[in-house]
Amino acid sequence: MSTQVINENLDDLKNADNYTGMWKDLWSARDTAWHLTHRNPTLVKYEHLLLDGRKGSRMLFPMCGKVIDMKYFWEQGYEVYGADCAAEAAQDFFKEQQLEYTCEDLDEKSRLYSVADKRLNIVQTNFLTLDNPLINNTIECVWDRGAFGTITEEEQKLYIQTMKRLLAPNFRYLLLVTEFDDKLWTGVPFSQPEEKVRQYFGDFCEIEKLDSKIPDHVGLYQKHMQTPLEVKETTYLLKPKQRGQA
Template sequence: MSETSTVKSTVLSTDEWVQSWDKGAIGFHKDTIHPLLEKHLSVMVNGKTNIRIFFPLCGKALDMKWLADQGHTVIGVEAAQQAVEEFFEEQKVPFTTQSVPAVNGKLFQSEDKKLNIYCCDFYNFSKDIAGQVDGIWDRGALVAINNEDHEKYATILKGLMAPGCRYLLSATQYDETKYAGPPHHLSDDAVQQLYGDKYSIEMIDDVDALESRDSGRWGIDWLREKVFLITPK
């Protein structure tokens, strides 16, 4: 954050995240397929079929069902059980549940096993639980967590990335002297610091994402959403 900023950063616990779902404070949820995922899906898939795609802090994103309907296998992680249950109910997808002691949580799984959502603390998750993945869609996840947890978060994602994995990261950028998040400002340099050691990083999109409600809620007058493609070197 800028040294001249007087805005205090918001620190959220996992319990507070769950409570936001209980209270219905889910303004981050979109009721449509994310247009930037739709636009750049071919970049992630890279000509392959039936790939494994990871959704960190997935909520009840419609994108998961959309991808599963195309034959891909989706693995999501979400701390709020309410979000997971609402996803399957609203998408009218029959599911089973099973205990996953290794993460002190549960696996919610569609009957065809194309949709797999682990309800647990994200920081308990690893490749040992569900294996590695071929693609990652990170929208509203990295920018939602506390800044001091970025390294821990990135370490988990690095472990999940199979050789040839293509990771699409959506980053929000704005004047952080006016608003401290979440969603947090994530600079180009911060992305480079997190992943540039072993991964190639390419910005593939940069769009104006400011909505009138954002200006009023957050006191900002500009908001960019950038998409970075992150791939193993």
């Protein structure tokens, strides 16, 4: 690795906590317009591809908020980890799902919220710097509903580094991103064209584009953007790149 790349990574790490400020403020105000009160239809449609017949796998929901799909997979016997920077996300999730939980320090930068059987957990942390032996190299299934598309390109580099630390060798990964005319909207979420996805994930993932469509809940995006912008959700299935693949 060149000195230039090392220095760029150090600069990114130094600024990594900048991204959490907006989200912590939104959670403090309970401004969570993006939250779905039902299971995500894309995840429902493709969960068979994500799970691939596996039972009891360890699953990750990056930048999870209080997504109710976490409880669903826990009830199906999977071991679930969410990660979010806001304590309110974890507290609201367990309260709304009527689940008792404990909270303890995971390390100097992270707190772990868990139910009694330790199979349903939310790590309160900066996902961009998450690095802990409890979960490093153990994540078999990932569902990312838009998290990758809510951060800047510099932060996306750290996201990729985090994922490479966390993923087990046999991982499967559903990635959902948004696509729209970024001349009409330049804020969060950011449009993620296919070439961007392949640029960031292509060196370690086999990438299959599953679909791209305007979702039924497009109004959530349009309300946030304050424009009737056509927003598509595009879903990819990611698997480990095999040796010899270009």
